[in-house]
Amino acid sequence: MIDDIKSEAEKKMKKSLESLNSAFNKIRTGRAHPSILDSVLVDYYGQDxxxxQVASVNVEDNRTLAVAPWEKPLLPKIEKAIMMADLGLNPSNNGEVIRxxxxxxxxxxxxxxxxxxKADAEHGRVSVRNARRDANSMLKELLKEKEINEDEERNGEEAIQKLTDRYIAEVEKLLKAKEEDLMAV
Structure with missing residues (x-):
């Protein structure tokens, strides 16, 4: 039972880290990286x-991305979608490829x-702590219903706290790497 709670908390914490990684990918550095365009949705036959899924995104040089659509009629739609994504990017279309x-x-x-x-990292930390809170409240519920004893509850809380500390440290490591990446000239 306690293992189930712990694994559920770990799943939530992993999702928090994945979400943080996704948020960090949207923050562009001075270098070109295809993940900057991960959030861009293109109108493809009425479907976002x-x-x-509709084009290949490649790094031409360290300051330029090249987007080659699978179908030529999509060029203007892709160009418009990139501009509308509010990423601060200005694509240029040469009829074949969008640079x-x-x-x-x-x-x-x-x-x-x-x-x-830093704000995104704080959201990540809060999300990890919320997973801890939920797991601890489930343990307290089990104790209240006398399905576990106080020692088991304490051991479960300690295990969940160790898990929380590990994921918070991972958030800090990701933030430090992103800060260094952003401040590198």
Missing amino acids: TPLK IPMPMLTEETRKEMVKQA
């Missing part, structure tokens, strides 16, 4: 479809992005 130059980041922009990364 992820860009990856997306990465704008240079000013010191002020970098600091804003670090601030955004």
